[in-house]
Amino acid sequence: xxxxxxxxxxxxxxxxxxxxxxxxxxxxxxxxxxxxxxxxxxxxxxxxxxxxxxxxxxxxxxxxxxxxxxxxxxxxxxxxxxxxxxxxxxxxxxxxxxxxxxxxxxxxxxxxxxxxxxxxxxxxxxxxxxxxxxxxxxxxxxxxxxxxxxxxxxxxxxxxxxxxxxxxxxxxxxxxxxxxxxxxxxxxxxxxxxxxxxxxxxxxxxxxxxxxxxxxxxxxxxxxxxxxxxxxxxxxxxxxxxxxxxxxx
Ligand SMILES: Nc1ncnc2c1ncn2[C@@H]1O[C@H](COP(=O)(O)OP(=O)(O)OP(=O)(O)O)[C@@H](O)[C@H]1O
Numbered sequence: 729x730x731x732x733x734x735x736x737x738x739x740x741x742x743x744x745x746x747x748x749x750x751x752x753x754x755x756x757x758x759x760x761x762x763x764x765x766x767x768x769x770x771x772x773x774x775x776x777x778x779x780x781x782x783x784x785x786x787x788x789x790x791x792x793x794x795x796x797x798x799x800x801x802x803x804x805x806x807x808x809x810x811x812x813x814x815x816x817x818x819x820x821x822x823x824x825x826x827x828x829x830x831x832x833x834x835x836x837x838x839x840x841x842x843x844x845x846x847x848x849x850x851x852x853x854x855x856x857x858x859x860x861x862x863x864x865x866x867x868x869x870x871x872x873x874x875x876x877x878x879x880x881x882x883x884x885x886x887x888x889x890x891x892x893x894x895x896x897x898x899x900x901x902x903x904x905x906x907x908x909x910x911x912x913x914x915x916x917x918x919x920x921x922x923x924x925x926x927x928x929x930x931x932x933x934x935x936x937x938x939x940x941x942x943x944x945x946x947x948x949x950x951x952x953x954x955x956x957x958x959x960x961x962x963x964x965x966x967x968x969x970x971x972x973x974x975x976x977x
Contacts, residue, residue, distance in 0.1 A: 747814065748775035749910055749942045750799055755808035757794055768794040770965040771808070776910075776944050781936045783956035784946040790962040792946035793914055799944065800833055800912045801825040813909055830858050834903030834941075836913035840895040842887040848874060848898045849883040855905040873901035876938070877931060893924035900931055904939055911935075913945040917952060929955045 757769040768791045776782045784792050797803045798810055801817055810817045813832065820828065829835075834855075842851045852870040853861075861869075874883050877897040887895050896916060903911050913932065917925030929952045932943055945956070953959055961968040 747778075749778045749813055750776035750944065751809075751811045752795070752799065753809045753811075755795070755798060755805045755810060757791075757798060757803075757806045768965055769798075769805070772962070772965070772967055773808075774960050774967055776942060777958070778909075778942050779936065779940060780957040781933055781943045781945065781955065782958045782960060783953050784944060784960050784962060785948055785950075785953055786946075786962035786968075787948055791965045792948075792962055795962065796912050796914050796944065796946055800835060801829055830855065831906055832909050834906070834908040834911040836896070836899050836903050836911060836916045836945075838915040838918040840887070840892070840899045840919075842895055842898055842902075844887050847884050847886055848879060848890065848901075851887070851898055852901045852905055855902060859906060869905065870901070873904050874898070876904070876935070877901045891924075892920050893927060896920065896928050897931065900928070900935065904935065904941070907939075908941060911941055911943045911945075913943060915946055915948075917947065917949060922949075922951060925949065925952065 752775070753773050755769055755772045756767070759766045759768060772791070772795060784795065786792050794803075798805050799812065801812070801820070804818070812828065815828075817825070817828075843854065846854070849867065849870040852873055853866040856866045856869065871880070871883055874880055877900050879894060879897050879901070882890060882894060887898070890898065899916075903913075911932070916932070917928050920928060932945065933955050935941060936943055947953065959969070
């Protein structure tokens with residue numbers, strides 16, 4: 729392992745100095761080259777403010793997943809700059825990107841991404857294992873987080889024994905495991921019926937407040953956009969509107 733083995737799960741001090749947690753500046757991204765190239769992002773600029781839930785909306789193929797992957801350091805843009813918490817991702821080598829993804833960012837996916845043979849509590853413990861958090865501390869935090877997402881009584885169940893909505897709650901708890909600054913969620917309600925989907929969005933809304941985390945969520949579900957503090961719309965790889973604050977409830 730690298731020298732990034734931190735065992736603490738103590739929350740890092742939230743630096744709420746008014747600076748955005750994510751800055752995306754003129755980002756372009758293409759897949760392939762020449763005549764076959766797909767220009768997924770064509771000069772995208774926007775910021776994600778700390779402590780907010782920002783929704784990235786847009787039709788299928790508009791570039792949402794591509795953009796989330798770049799912000800999460802899973803891919804490198806063809807052009808432009810992305811900074812997370814003041815760090816330009818282009819300056820980070822793979823070990824530091826790995827540490828950033830492990831320690832500072834939580835990920836939630838459409839398909840939940842839980843490990844079928846592990847219990848809910850063990851799934852939540854996976855990111856902490858990667859940081860070598862001691863077993864007892866891991867178990868305690870996993871149970872605290874499962875209670876937070878309303879699954880205190882389901883810690884020992886495996887994903888196959890849980891509903892889709894419950895599985896996504898486990899995934900949200902897992903995303904919070906290492907007390908990240910930022911959660912990136914890609915269509916987290918895409919496989920859920922609308923009522924369950926709404927409850928997951930309400931959960932995300934609640935953890936923004938209770939866990940002082942920032943969330944960037946891609947969705948094309950218009951019913952869910954209204955729960956966001958801010959909406960960024962992508963169309964054909966370009967931002968259409970990056971400044972729509974929704975009314976505070
Ligand atoms: N690995 C890849 N290779 C080639 N083209 C790709 C690849 N990934 C995405 N694309 C293309 O890039 C464009 C943007 O795709 P992206 O998945 O980012 O859109 P999206 O808004 O997330 O769509 P969806 O809502 O369906 O997930 C699309 O034209 C897609 O076909």
